[in-house]
Amino acid sequence: MDTYDVIVIGAGAAGCVVAARLSEDPERRVLLLEAGGHNKRLSVKAPAAFSAQFGTKLDWEYWTEPEENLFGRSLHEPRGKLMGGCSSMNAMMYVRGNRFDYDSWAAEGAAGWSADEVLPFFTRSEDNGDLAGPYHGRGGPMHVETRDPDPVARRMVDACVEAGFERLTDLNGAQQEGVAFTQVNQKRGMRHDAATAFLGPARGRPNLTIKTGALVHRVRLDGGRATSVEVSFGKSLEQFGADGEIVLCAGAFGTPEILQRSGIGPAEHLKSVGVPSLVDLPAVGRHLMEHPFQFLNWELVGDDIGLSDLSHPKHLARWLATRKGKLTSNVGEALAFFRTDSSLPAPDMELVLAPLFFWEHGKREHPRPAFSIGLSYVAPISRGSVMIASPDPGQKARVSLRMLSHDSEVRALVAGVHKAREIVSQPAMDGMRGAEINPGLWVRTDEAISEYVRHTVEHTYHPACSARIGSPEDGACDAELRVHGVDGLRIADASAMPTITRGNTHAPTLMIGERCADFIRNPARVATAVA
Numbered sequence: 001m002d003t004y005d006v007i008v009i010g011a012g013a014a015g016c017v018v019a020a021r022l023s024e025d026p027e028r029r030v031l032l033l034e035a036g037g038h039n040k041r042l043s044v045k046a047p048a049a050f051s052a053q054f055g056t057k058l059d060w061e062y063w064t065e066p067e068e069n070l071f072g073r074s075l076h077e078p079r080g081k082l083m084g085g086c087s088s089m090n091a092m093m094y095v096r097g098n099r100f101d102y103d104s105w106a107a108e109g110a111a112g113w114s115a116d117e118v119l120p121f122f123t124r125s126e127d128n129g130d131l132a133g134p135y136h137g138r139g140g141p142m143h144v145e146t147r148d149p150d151p152v153a154r155r156m157v158d159a160c161v162e163a164g165f166e167r168l169t170d171l172n173g174a175q176q177e178g179v180a181f182t183q184v185n186q187k188r189g190m191r192h193d194a195a196t197a198f199l200g201p202a203r204g205r206p207n208l209t210i211k212t213g214a215l216v217h218r219v220r221l222d223g224g225r226a227t228s229v230e231v232s233f234g235k236s237l238e239q240f241g242a243d244g245e246i247v248l249c250a251g252a253f254g255t256p257e258i259l260q261r262s263g264i265g266p267a268e269h270l271k272s273v274g275v276p277s278l279v280d281l282p283a284v285g286r287h288l289m290e291h292p293f294q295f296l297n298w299e300l301v302g303d304d305i306g307l308s309d310l311s312h313p314k315h316l317a318r319w320l321a322t323r324k325g326k327l328t329s330n331v332g333e334a335l336a337f338f339r340t341d342s343s344l345p346a347p348d349m350e351l352v353l354a355p356l357f358f359w360e361h362g363k364r365e366h367p368r369p370a371f372s373i374g375l376s377y378v379a380p381i382s383r384g385s386v387m388i389a390s391p392d393p394g395q396k397a398r399v400s401l402r403m404l405s406h407d408s409e410v411r412a413l414v415a416g417v418h419k420a421r422e423i424v425s426q427p428a429m430d431g432m433r434g435a436e437i438n439p440g441l442w443v444r445t446d447e448a449i450s451e452y453v454r455h456t457v458e459h460t461y462h463p464a465c466s467a468r469i470g471s472p473e474d475g476a477c478d479a480e481l482r483v484h485g486v487d488g489l490r491i492a493d494a495s496a497m498p499t500i501t502r503g504n505t506h507a508p509t510l511m512i513g514e515r516c517a518d519f520i521r522n523p524a525r526v527a528t529a530v531a
């Protein structure tokens with residue numbers, strides 16, 4: 001059996017950070033295991049093509065169980081199965097969330113995770129091409145920049161300002177509330193995913209071994225310590241030993257799946273699916289959080305057609321020749337944050353402003369040019385679950401979001417629909433605003449909008465918190481990301497978030513990866529966990 005100092009499971013957003021940082025020490029032998037393959041594909045590199053990956057072999061393609069509050073609909077949760085994980089599939093929006101998120105984490109027991117304490121781990125990763133100052137980093141591995149937005153997106157931002165939003169340049173600075181063009185993870189017109197950014201400079205290191213096509217079945221324990229990993233490459237089964245630590249970075253679905261298959265999770269459930277329980281941790285797979293996402297679309301009239309002709313071959317030709325043009329769009333070109341209720345401590349709604357028709361994960365088309373506003377409800381309270389149905393790693397877990405379990409969540413989305421309509425009615429949109437396509441003007445009353453939301457709401461592709469930091473009764477790991485009841489096993493990915501952040505989840509997950517690497521590199525320096 002080949003043995004390493006550290007084994008990292010999953011080369012997604014956080015896994016790439018952990019493997020790259022830990023292999024900076026040439027004495028540390030690091031193995032990175034990834035079930036998917038390489039990320040050198042057009043649909044990965046060309047920013048606007050991200051949704052072309054959905055339903056392909058690059059997508060784990062999770063579907064939720066029928067959602068009880070959404071008239072029994074099952075929702076598709078695409079998840080990147082390739083180097084970079086979802087960071088190679090996402091819409092590249094670089095958003096850290098609100099400082100209230102991190103201060104709440106710390107207040108609820110996650111010692112060391114307050115906004116001020118996590119800031120250096122955000123800036124350490126960052127190479128911001130446009131913004132500087134105390135909130136931003138230069139020279140880090142992950143490039144961040146503001147693109148040149150489409151004219152339709154510019155007008156949508158002007159309309160937000162007319163509707164009362166403050167115009168900002170930085171949604172990751174002192175103030176999140178307002179409207180700004182999106183900062184994105186792109187470099188020279190291409191996606192800058194975590195594999196490219198973090199592993200690109202690390203690949204040549206002799207102490208870093210990367211294995212793709214490596215489906216991790218389970219972590220093996222010996223005397224309460226995680227000592228090896230069982231992996232299949234096609235039909236052949238192999239085992240790799242860890243002298244030091246094993247770090248789970250398989251994402252909000254993959255990490256609780258692997259823990260449960262390893263016998264670490266809710267004992268009763270594990271027994272019921274034929275897995276011997278080794279460590280009874282009820283919270284593994286519970287507390288799953290996700291942002292509900294409601295799109296609205298309008299027809300676009302006048303000379304500007306936004307990104308509506310994106311699939312025309314001339315745009316691909318231009319991008320291939322120059323890495324410029326419409327294919328560099330991340331679709332969500334501008335973002336606005338606001339509170340649906342002024343008594344809230346922080347914004348609960350993120351508006352994603354997109355100069356094209358987007359509906360059902362980009363699968364639907366509209367015969368005429370259009371633009372969209374997506375409402376991402378960033379302060380949800382519903383909790384779902386990720387539970388394996390068998391010990392077989394080829395069988396995906398049962399995922400339930402239990403989205404919109406609380407009427408207050410629907411009320412917030414209804415307020416968001418009213419706000420989006422108010423924005424679109426502003427003078428800045430005159431000459432551009434056509435007929436409302438979805439929901440359509442006949443859906444007017446709060447009651448009708450509520451019903452419509454339950455029929456059509458999706459998610460923002462942000463599952464999190466399914467193996468979260470918390471006490472052994474309520475969480476999977478402590479504040480230094482160590483799995484409760486097991487030595488030598490940590491969790492570093494979106495599943496570890498105590499609660500979901502108010503914004504997109506990629507940047508916070510990179511930060512979690514940075515923190516995990518720091519915990520492992522500097523065990524004496526880090527504070528003792530409280531959780």
Ligand SMILES: Cc1cc2nc3c(=O)[nH]c(=O)nc-3n(C[C@H](O)[C@H](O)[C@H](O)COP(=O)(O)OP(=O)(O)OC[C@H]3O[C@@H](n4cnc5c(N)ncnc54)[C@H](O)[C@@H]3O)c2cc1C
Pocket residue numbers: 009010011012013014015033034035036078079080081082083084085086087089090091092093094095214215216217249250251252254255258460461462463492493494495504505506507509
């Ligand atoms: C379509 C889409 C759009 C998004 N848009 C944005 C956005 O614009 N901005 C933003 O901030 N966030 C966005 N996100 C969310 C963001 O990308 C994720 O929150 C983030 O990538 C999560 O990182 P992670 O490390 O937790 O998991 P992932 O990045 O999903 O990585 C997990 C890795 O583990 C691997 N893995 C899983 N199971 C196994 C196993 N058994 N064996 C071996 N390997 C395994 C996976 O293949 C994957 O590579 C989006 C996500 C999607 C899918």
